[in-house]
Amino acid sequence: MRESLRRLTSDELVTRTMGGKRRVRVELLDGEHINVDIDRKARGADLLDRVCEDLDVLERDYFGLLHQQRGDPRVWVDLNRRLSKTFRNEPWDVRLAVKFYPPEPSELRDDVSRYQISLAVRRDLMEGRLTCSTITYALLASYILQAELGDSTGHLAPTALSDYRAAPLHAVTPDMGERARELHARHKGQTPAEAELNYLENAKKLPLYGAELHCARDSEEVDIVLAVCASGVSVYRDGVLMNRFPWAKITKISYNKKSYTLKLRPSEFDAFETQLSFKLPSTRACKKLWRCSVEHHIFFRRESPVKVERIAGFPRLGSRRISCRRTLRQMRADPPLPREIVA
Incomplete structure (x- = not known):
């Protein structure tokens, strides 16, 4: 009886097969919910575009979709991947969010x-x-x-x-x-x-404005928080800023299992590059931090999105799929699409 009620609720409220379509329940930024019917083979970008169209949002590249995965409520939907591969089970629940906060x-x-x-x-x-x-x-x-x-x-x-x-x-x-x-x-x-x-x-003047926060440990096994934002990667300990690494100073971002590594270009007082490693709670958390860092670097620093290649010697290091359709420079150069005027 309980299983029947659960199945009935799921079918009626959220995701229902309707001629190859799925109903996705989307939580908006004001806390309201809308239902979006979308093709089962649609990608994450298609769903984001549909939500932005319903809200009349033109500058869509700042936004993304969050979903819950294995207890983590803040996992970004891959815009280049089919939704049917992202959501293995029903219901399909997502939340609209800002992924890249405009620095200005x-x-x-x-x-x-x-x-x-x-x-x-x-x-x-x-x-x-x-x-x-x-x-x-x-x-x-x-x-x-x-x-x-x-x-x-x-x-x-x-x-x-x-x-x-x-x-x-x-x-x-x-x-x-x-x-x-x-x-x-x-x-x-x-x-x-x-x-x-x-x-x-x-x-925008607040220290953690637009930052994605990731819990980690430094080389001395001290608990820290790594904050990734438009300007780079910052290190916080007990809420206090300990160090800041601007994108211009970072030459390489990599990860291996639970280890996240930043390679920094030498300063005028250093002869060699500096390499800093941080330990994450799990390989999944480390990959999430790496991906967040690369996407922010591409969006805020690059002229256009670039393909991230696999590292030689690490054939199974993880997915290189990056969800970034346009960079900030492209958005500034190209005006948003004109809004339709309904008579």
Whole structure:
């Protein structure tokens, strides 16, 4: 009986065979869900394009799709792979997310893309991947209030900050709420698009803005966090920045089993290249970090996507499939597709 109910729920709510199609349940950045019917042989890129079309997002290359795999809730869907090979079992559940955060939000040309990226930053703050001081929480919250409510009326409901996901619950205090209300009053006249841009312009200054975090250990077996972002790879210990390696300084990124290695070009005081290795909890985690690093390097540093070849001597080192359709330079050179005007 229980198995029958489980099968019935799965068939009705999420993935159903409909003439070679599958129904995918997509969680959006605002927490809402939509169902997308897509061909069973479609690739991850096809699904991402369908979701972006439904949301009217033009600058799609900043975005990606997350799914859960073996207990890890943040595994990126391979855009070049068939969905039927990615999802071995039903249901097909994915979550829209920002994969590459724009280092300069002011360069975004699409208001809808900017809005979706601001939702992603709000989600990062709410889920604890991004943290800041109480003063910064209040400043960011004030721009959300301006975007959502318009000009201040001098009164703010006690639950407004939580209702609009302006700040995580642990940061909401009477003092912070009062400070956010005061700052909100100063933003009079700003349109929602202007408020969202100002929100991102302040959020981009946070140390972990747009960073993918990976738990690891250094050569002394000390627990650290490796943060991969637009500028490079950073090392944090107990929340404190210990070292930063810009992409321009990194000459090679590799992994072997649980070992992740960065090779750094020599400085003016060094005669040889420096090689740093970090230990990850598993081979799967190490491969995930390597892939994240390579994709970020390609997107933010390269003129165009490049094919990543297998390393000689390591015939079974893992997949070299990279999900990066266009680089940031290509996006800046090519304007987004014009939005259709419906009469």
